[in-house]
Amino acid sequence: MGEEGTGGSVHLLCLAASSGVPLFCRSSRGGAPSRQQLPFSVIGSLNGVHMFGQNLEVQLSSARTKDTTVVWKSFHDSITLIVLSSEEGTSELKLERLLQMVFGAMVLFVGLEELTNIRNVERLKKELRASYHLIDSFLGDPELIGDLTQCVDCVIPPEGPLLQEALSGFAEAMGTGFVSLIVSGRVVSATEGWWRLGTPEAVLLPWLVGSLPPQAARDYPVYLPHGSPTVPHRLLTLTLLPGLELCLLCGPRPPLSQLDPQLLERWWQPVLDPLRACLPLGPRGLPDGFPLHKDILGLLLLHLELKRCLFTVEPLGDKGPSPEQRRRLLRHFYALVTSTHFPPEPLEKVEDDVSRAQLPRACYLVLGPEELGTGRGAVSVSLFIRSQ
Secondary structure (H helix, E strand, C coil), X not given: CCCCCCCCEEEEEEEECCCXXXXXXXXXXXXXXXXXXXXXXXXXXXXXXXXXXXXXXXXXXXXXXXXXXXXXXXXXXXXXXXXXXXXXXCCHXXXXXXXXXXXXXXXXXXXXXXXXXXXXHHHXXXXXXXXXXXXXXXXXXXXXXXXXXXXXXXXXXXXXXXXXXXXXXXXXXXXXXXXXXXXXXXXXXXXXXXXXXXXXXXXXHHHHHHHCCCCCEEEEEEEECCCEEEEEEEEEEEEEECCEEEEEEECCCCCHXXXXXXXXXXXXXXXXXXXXXXXXHHHHCCCCCCCCCXXXXXXXXXXXXXXXXXXXXXXXXXXXXXXHHXXXXXXXXXXXXXXXXXCCCCHHHCXXXXXXXXXXXXXXXXXXXXXXXXXXXXXXXXXXXXXX
8 A cells, every 4th residue: 555645746626617717726746735737728628527427417526547536526516626636545535525625615715605606706716815725734734634534623631621611601701602722723622512513614613723824813704614604703713822722703793802811811811731731732632641552653533423533643752654654544544444344424323233233343454664665663553433
């Protein structure tokens, strides 16, 4: 098995479905943004073959060549997204979910109405530029995995109850039920209202906050692709400590000016030490002293019903393959077993008892040093599925 994401390139095309006019094209190579653009003739051919199939009532969803995988997806008969990947080992599942995240990001910034009823193509192109930084983060080598699992990336804080109490009190004082603490794009703690956000905004909002450059405070208009795709809300962010942000989702009130230092100090000064303890959780996900076997190099834990996940490739420091290699291996392995062995929904939702009995309970993959490119040692990747 080749190592996913190594040395390949990804090209993302967005077109107006009715006219075939390109709205934007984004690319990455080796996990980093690239200025390389596909020739217009290639863009026209990819869109043309998709439209040709639609005219014959044939749905073209994916294709493979010797070294490239192509996936097409239309949204609301208005937007067509096409992704091409030459990354070794890339699965169609990964690319399909990438396109879902990209469309969710587009709705997040411009709203569904602008995308389903395109009145002015040039204006829409300009408005969509605001989403480029978020979309580019999907195309690269992300440290998060919510784009693939469709679950919210979370961490385990060492003093969760204390932080939850402060968060709930602050949310009540501000008059909003949608508040969260986010470190490096991962949710540390959140109110019940925030946890009830639907997919994909529950994944997109923390990812957006983690992708933005540091700023003391922000007041961001956002649409919720599932909950409110046509009416914008406000995403307020406040930096409590470098890398740790307080996020509020609200309507016209409260104004950003109402979040004065005295109010923040009242709620967060008493828990300053627990807040500081959250800063290393960005890359690690787990607090110091968490009981974990010394040979575990990476861990992906998902709660499919709550739509939350813990993803770490630095549980016990650096050894063996690099964190980047571990991340790619876990992402590849998850895509492999999800697309071939395990259902995307919890076992409780599989109605047929016979089908449930035939579902696999575990999957293993062993990689040698040649496949890892390290020249030493071997790595075993395992997945277990458990119903409550």
